Amino acid sequence: MEKYSLLLFDLDDTLLENSSWFDDGLVQTLAEHPLTKGMDEQQFLKKIKQPPRFLIDKLVSGELTTFEFKRERWKSALDSFEVNIPCRTIRS
Numbered sequence: 001m002e003k004y005s006l007l008l009f010d011l012d013d014t015l016l017e018n019s020s021w022f023d024d025g026l027v028q029t030l031a032e033h034p035l036t037k038g039m040d041e042q043q044f045l046k047k048i049k050q051p052p053r054f055l056i057d058k059l060v061s062g063e064l065t066t067f068e069f070k071r072e073r074w075k076s077a078l079d080s081f082e083v084n085i086p087c088r089t090i091r092s
Contacts, residue, residue: 039081047077 026048027041036044051073059069078085 035083035085036078036081039083044077044081047080048073052076 030036030039030041055072058064
């Protein structure tokens with residue numbers, strides 16, 4: 001087994017969601033998934049990367065945990081395209 005000198009955890013999405021391969025993978029997934037097929041993938045990408053201010057405020061004030069914020073952010077983006085999924089089923 002290989003030994004690693006460094007192991008990074010992306011707890012707040014600063015590494016993963018700012019990469020082009022994340023964008024490409026999300027766009028491809030949205031284009032192929034039955035619930036999101038036909039959706040404007042670029043517009044969704046914009047919405048997921050720019051969550052509503054009220055969610056950010058709730059995170060900052062402690063009303064939402066980081067995990068809850070991530071779920072609410074995805075739900076908000078999906079809701080804006082009338083893709084209604086129960087929040088408890090969204091995993092980030």
